[in-house]
Amino acid sequence: MLIFKGRDFHIRILLPTDSQLKNARIECGWQLKKILHGYRHILKQRLHSCPDLVSFVVELKTILEIALKNTQELHVPRPPEYYSCLVRDLEILGWNKVAYVDAGLTTIKLKAEDSRGRQHLVTLRLNAKGGSWDLFVCLLKQGFLNCFLVLAVYAIAAQLLQYLLVCHCLHWKCCIGLKEATSQYPTEPPDCIVDFPVQFAISWMPQDSLVTIHNQFLAALESLKEFWDTMDEIDGKTWVLEPENPARGATARRIAIGSNVSVNVEVDPRHPKMLPECYFLGADHVVNPLRTKLNNNMHLWDPEISLLQNLKDLLEIDFPSRAVLEKSDFTKDCGICYAYRLHGAVPDQVCDEPRCGQPFHQACLYEWLQGLPSSRQSFNVIFGECPYCNKPLTLKSSVKKP
Template identity: 30%
Template sequence: MNEAQDLESFLIELIDTLEAILSSKSARGDPAKSVTYWSCIIEELDALGWHRIAHITQDLSQVQIDLCDAFERKHLLIVQFPPGYPTVPLKLEPLLVPETESELHLLEHGYMTGVLTASQESGLQFAVTQAEKLLDQFQEFWNVMEDIDEKTWVIDPEKPTRTDRMRRCALDPLSPRSIPETRMFGPTASIEPMRTKLFQNAGLWDRTKLPRENLEVLLELPDGFPTPTSVTKDEMNIECGICYSFRFEGQVPDQLCSHTKCQQPFHRVCLYEVTRM
């Protein structure tokens, strides 16, 4: 409209543009969408609030919705509107949440792969509400894991995501403050005293405290765990005795030589390759 010299030239340009769009869709074989499709989507987005829309495709077929949990963590819900919507249910991509041992329990309540399965009767607002309820289940779990990430040196995984349950020990996402199953790695002379302390002090575990705080008490670490501010990355990295690197194919050395005078760490895959030669 800004470039058109007059109304007539604007209308001509508009008609040409619309014909080009329709011709392109016809060539691609895109299914026709009814007026109900467009009006229904617009009404649902109006009701949800456009300020919550992070991104929307030009044809309104996919919408990315910002979700914010109780602790101000940002999440993204991706919704796809099929051509037959609202007769055909909308499609929801899984949320980034950890897998739980009670997956079957979630399925019984309508959950599938991290989000509620949409039905023909459920619209956009219903899907958003169910996604927010799903996120609420993992607030305490993410609090625990963020505390570990911020106040310890996490060796593995290198770049944790909200779906990762592992930081050297596994935590139940639905009961993250319970005592975790731990696996200590290192020379026997160093590890055995720590295992003894962990066993003897197990009764001191306090569910009101974060797991990191409890482990520091059980292992009798007055200065706490090593952190990026107290220990350098080179000091934390242990090289594999075969490939002479710390991380190989995304894995860290997790196998130790059984000889007490050696205790050299190795990647499992490196040991496998050596045995094949």
């Protein structure tokens, strides 16, 4: 038994028949196992290096001291009022708006639908320090048996019941005999994690609740409605090469224009119908005319029509239709590594020779050119020859020299 700061921890060290400490097995209660969960590799290391059992026990106490310091707040139960307040707020909000609740009632995911029918989530981190056993006991004391049944739907009951079986000897004093920590909620707002292209900052007063956050979340969704309408139109009517699976917070799209030709647009989420930043990718003889058209027609941009239609008008093109062409028509493999994706990147360099037009990953082409004796480099620009047609090729690269 180890005693640390007035707490008793029972542990059993089982030595094998050869009495080798490195092959020993450690058995302990669930509480100690939870405390030392992140230190298992250290314990195994010490078992291999300690000369005897006494030395290991001394080091075990040191490891336990460090682990307790790092997790001491996790063992201080929240006051019953914290749980009762939080569960009451969830009931007022409505369980149909709750997508997930963790076992300790410290992480909650709320769902909402914007006026276009898009589904969104906001994750709340309440930083509660109490464990699931504390939560169960406090709910019982506060008369929230029905709420516990509701929480069971969210897969909490299984873990709580396990605690009940293992910890049947615990007394009610686990909630009333220890010094209670001051709960941050609802005095302070929880941390809010959202998939937004802009920061989601909430205004909060001590009397506010989860309903307040949900209402502000809905308001934020509506403020970004035009942005998501714009991005959804791009995703639905063009072939987007990057990102492969865009998140709601992604503001950039690389749109296919033709074979080995694309444009990367960066949309302002606050002004989604304004002219975006445009960067053309492809052979110079193809993208230079597009750049010229964009510059010459920029004054024709109409904020009253969609961004996609404006791009069509200014560039005097029709983007390849999803109904006629397949994405594979635009996703050509790199001519050096023979893969489309390399560490998340796609081929974005193209040979300028019209009869060649072979695409390459920037990193692959840079490494290839670096290996050619005939190549020369000036600052971040390297001059060489195409691996396929041997025509002159220039690469302006952000890749550092190996």
